[in-house]
Amino acid sequence: MKIVVSLLIMLLLQSTLPLRIGIEQAQSQLKPKNVILFIGDGMGISYLSTYRYMQNGEHQRPLKQTFFDQYLVGFQMTQSSDPKEEITDSAAAATAMATGKKTYNGAIAVDLHKKRIKTILEEAKQVGKSTGLVVTTHLTHATPAAFAAHEVHRSMENQIADDLIDDKINGKPKVDILLGGGRDFFVRNDRNVAAEFVQAGYQFVQNRQQLHHGGDHILGLFSPKAMPKAIDRPAQMPHLAEMTKAAIKRLSKNPDGFFLMVEGSQIDTAGHDHDIVAAMSEVNEFEQAVQAGVDFAKQDQETLVLATADHSTGGLTVGNGDGYRFTPQVIKQVKHTPDLIAKEVLKSKDIEETLKKHIQFPLRQEEIQRVKLAVQSKNLDQVDQALETIFTKRSRVGWTTNGHTGEDVPVYAFGPGKQHFTGLLDNTEIAKELFTFIK
Structure with missing residues (x-):
């Protein structure tokens, strides 16, 4: 009985398939309003x-x-x-x-x-x-x-x-x-x-x-x-x-x-x-x-x-650099743009805490130092670029x-x-x- 029902369903689907294809083709030929x-x-x-x-x-x-x-x-x-x-x-x-x-x-x-x-x-x-x-x-x-x-x-x-x-x-x-x-x-x-x-x-x-x-x-x-x-x-x-x-x-x-x-x-x-x-x-x-x-x-x-x-x-x-790795998933762990983070870092008394607030993966010490060095310049663009470099390297994209x-x-x-x-x-x-x- 189950086999008969299954065959009937298959025949029904096959019989309606040309109709559905015809409807889709007709719709594609219409002039959009x-x-x-x-x-x-x-x-x-x-x-x-x-x-x-x-x-x-x-x-x-x-x-x-x-x-x-x-x-x-x-x-x-x-x-x-x-x-x-x-x-x-x-x-x-x-x-x-x-x-x-x-x-x-x-x-x-x-x-x-x-x-x-x-x-x-x-x-x-x-x-x-x-x-x-x-x-x-x-x-x-x-x-x-x-x-x-x-x-x-x-x-x-x-x-x-x-x-x-x-x-x-x-x-x-x-x-x-x-x-x-x-x-x-x-x-x-x-x-x-x-x-x-x-x-x-x-x-x-x-x-x-x-x-x-x-x-x-x-x-x-x-x-x-x-x-x-x-x-x-x-x-x-x-x-x-x-x-x-x-x-x-x-x-x-x-x-x-x-x-x-x-x-x-x-x-x-x-x-x-x-x-x-x-x-x-x-x-x-x-x-x-x-x-x-x-x-x-x-x-x-x-x-x-x-x-x-x-x-x-x-x-x-x-992809960027040696090997065949590509890890853009880390991007989802950054909660704001480097530009906004850079503005907050320049105003902050605790740079590392400010970075942790916006970046949910642990930064390496050399990355933190790169940001701190840029902060010493008091130049927003340099801090922004330091952060962009971190995210570019971590995600392994290139420009x-x-x-x-x-x-x-x-x-x-x-x-x-x-x-x-x-x-x-x-x-x-x-x-x-x-x-x-x-x-």
Whole structure:
């Protein structure tokens, strides 16, 4: 009897399998109503490999996959068209993904001749969709700026803030939800851009509580410049997943759909600093934000979620020195970034106790002496670098540059239209495909 029942179950499963495959294929062919584009700034493949190792135990075999891994569909090439530099910066890479056009390093949605190029966010707004930008750096920084402003150089952050209120579509600001840092670029002696947003019907929010009570048009500026790293962020400031959910909640009210760009901004900053603790903290925060987007898309079934990077940073290597050891699990035993720990150490009367407070593995005597020697200089950068060196050596990661690196970066996708992003892409193809969905 048990054999007969088992055979019947197998036949039933086999008979429904083509139907389920057909439904999945049909869903993948649909045109998405909503698009959420996640960009991990500086998040090259070595960051994701390190993150996978870190999430597993030191002797875990085989390694369990991260949330990202199940959605990997391809890779994209990142080079810009800069006449002097072979490796892209964030501005040129974001311009490529926002407009479908290559340009020079530093360009904010302008071409090689410094002429404006239409962005996917602008197209979405013109056809009646709602739009949003969510970041943890300045809202005027290179990546968000390239989706909603047009300037000849990324350093023109005051002008970029002005663009966000001045450069309207259908008589209104082109971005409905703006969440991140950079208050100093919006509230200035020469112009109060934040006040002008309020006059245009936006709510100006500056902390987590205000964010959750805000309306459908929000300018959220939670810090003067970049927000603190995720591992250091105070309770009154929202995290990236929280801001992502808040944006989706408001943007999804539009029956015509929405376009949202979310940046994990400070993976890149950590890479420039050779700070593996901050880097993994930022990748973790980015993963949680992407998961929030996918969770919405699974429920909504009309949303395409893309996650990728603009380039890699710092030349992070999975392994360093002699032998074949790699132990990034120690990173989880450090409770704050080296930068924050360094600030506390410089103020402390008991350096060793302060180190124990933040570092949960026992430091070797030579490591403690390295920090104490740096403290004698009374230079924050030297103390910070001493701590970064300890964590780099303990985790056995390596770094090859203080700048960017030019390798391909991964592309992850979920939802209708994901099949358009498989294989090896150029970064301009992100925008080119999205334009076909939005128009």
